[in-house]
Amino acid sequence: MDTTKVIDWDKVGRDAQQKRIFTQLTFIIPVAVLFVMVILAIFAPLLAPYPYDQIAMSDRLMAPFFMDGGSTSHILGTDNMGRDILSRLIYGAQISLSVAVMVIAITAGIGTALGIVSGYIGGRTDAFLMRITDISLAFPAILIAILLAATIGPGYWTVVIALSFLGWAPYARLIRGEALKLREADFVAQARIIGTSPMRVMIRHIFPNIINPLIIMVTLSVGMVILTEAILSYLGAGIPAPAASWGNMVNDGRTYIDTAWWISFFPGAAIGLVVLAGNFLGDWLRDKLDPRLRQI
Amino acid sequence: MTRFIIVRVLQSFVALIGISILIFVLVRASGDPTDLYRTSMTSEEDIARIRHNLGLDKSIPEQYWIFVTGLAQGDLGESLVKHRPVTDMIMERLPNTLSLAVSSFFVSMLLALFLGILGATRRDTFLDNGVKFIAILGQALPGFWVAIMAILVFSVYWQIFPASGTGSFMHYVLPVGTMAFFLLPGMMRLVRSSMLDVLDSDYIKLARIKGLPDRIVIWKHALRNALIAPLTAAGMLFAMLITGAVVTEQVFAWPGIGRLMLEALWSRDFPIVQGVTLLVAVAVLLINLLVDILYAYIDPQIRYQQM
Helix, strand or coil, X not given: CCCCCCCCHHHHHHHHHHHHXXXXXXXXXXXXXXXXXXXXXXXXXHHCCCCCCCCCHHHCCCCCCCCCXXXXXXXXXXXXXXXXXXXXXXXXXXXXXXXXXXXHHHHHHHHHHHHHHHHHHCHHHHHHHHHHHHHHHHCCHHHHHHHHHHHHCCCHHHHHHHHHHHHXXXXXXXXXXXXXXXXXXXXXXXXXXXXXXXXXXXXXXXXHHHHHHHHHHHHHHHHHHHHHHHHHHHHCCCCCCCCCCHHHHHHHHHCCCCCCCHHHXXXXXXXXXXXXXXXXXXXXXXXXXXXXXXXX | CHHXXXXXXXXXXXXXXXXXXXXXXXXXXXXXXXXXXXXXXXXXXXXXXXXXXXXXXXXXXXXHHHHHHHHHCCCCCECCCCCCEHHHHHHHHHHHHHHHHHHXXXXXXXXXXXXXXXXXXXXXXXXXXXXXXXXXHHHHCCHHHHHHHHHHHHHHHCCCCCCCCCCCXXXXXXXXXXXHHHHHHHHHHHHHHHHHHHHCCXXXXXXXXXXXXXXXXXXXXXXXXXXXXXXXXXXXXXXHHHHHHHHHHHHCCCCCHHHHHHHHHHCCCHHHHHHHHHHHHHHHHHHHXXXXXXXXXXXXXXXXXXX
8 A cells, every 4th residue: 555665764853853852741741730730739728819718799700800801809700709710729629639639549449459359369259359340330430429419418528439439440450450460470470389378479479560550540540530520519419519629610600601701611621631631641651651551 | 152141141130139239228328218307396106107108117128128129110219309200200301311312322433433443544644643632632621611611602602502401403412512522532542442453453464465445444344343342341331421411411401311310419309319320220230231242242252261
């Protein structure tokens, strides 16, 4: 299908250089975005110009500063209750980030433990655990969240429990695959031969060798968790008002979309930016640490 | 093969029992349902009578048995707010959700096939990068926000499509578009990566050496095998479809079961939430079962492995 190609070596060099710069950017920009988010979350009370729940009915629905009728006292405008959008965005970073950290700590912990046990022990244990994993993978997390919110009421911990309830499954699936490969490795066989207990083999020999895929998975799930929390808060099954969660801020603006687009626009853009950063960083790490996984 | 199917059906059945126990326990853990009836006027005798009517004075295993036999007969209980059978309420709304989900599924599957194959066959070109860019954006931007921005552009400024409701074809455009945006990235990635794998295989190289035109190699020989991989992800696609439907129905006030469930959540109408969850759970199990059987039928290695 090709005719003979004449290779232009100058172009090859240029392309490679462009690609290298691009790859570096896909690392630097996401790290910068996530770093800013962490700083905003930690120092929210110092950085936010107003408290997140300060209602000022005289200032309601004020436009951002770059539009007609906007002022620099509320840079990104105010919502339907006169609350400062920028301040709520900054506090929102706190909620998104802390939910992500909690959920990932729980799911990565449980998923890794189950994955290693399943892959290393094998047999019926493996078959049983993987069946549960399959079902958990196919079950929509937001249904569990709505079910929990309806029984124990919406709130921070409801969100964390709901997202953790099924969130361990992708970890278990990935780690099990890695453990399955490692089980056949020579160093594991040798450890077994000298009488190392299965527990010790799993902790000292298998675990250190699955850390790379684990790190990649953790990074890639940051965006996923933040996105799901936003969906839940948007639906009213997540973090309830007056807390400033990006998801419920978008929901506040739904009614005012024809007059005050900025209420919904900025928090949604913030979610998109952070999720994008998490996904790019995850992809970058995957290319660096574990090129075999590139296709997934 | 028969043995394989029997084992799988039994496993699904066990999983279903597990899920019903889980939901049953959740209901008990959420507090005493008689609290909903309690006012300053209710006496202890009234409460006792309500407990008796609801069957709460029986033992826990007995209560579970009543719950499960009801389920088996399609009885999902009664709404606490509307006092109507939950099954009827779900059935009224189900067609709306199905029409939205099915049309979105086909639109996004067609687009995913087209774009995924385009990306795979023209790897690392401008087109491929464009396809990847759409996929990256689609996975990062929140669907509900994209939908609201679409309302801002198409309903508020240009006033082409209505922002809510059902009925005409025009009502479908924005909701289906939103769901397609939600479903497309995952599907596209699957098609693209499985197509890349297949294109690399020997039989495709042979077909090319044989001198078959590109069009036939890709759309006839490669596509068939490339479609097997996305099949295994059908369960995950279904989960995405449900999530997409709940979100989309909420944004566009679409009267489907997702919206029904959310309305029930806000009014604390637990039996409806429970009913929809159970319905979806059954669907999830059925789909997994079908995919497993279909997959074992296509690829005999799996059958022997599992036995």
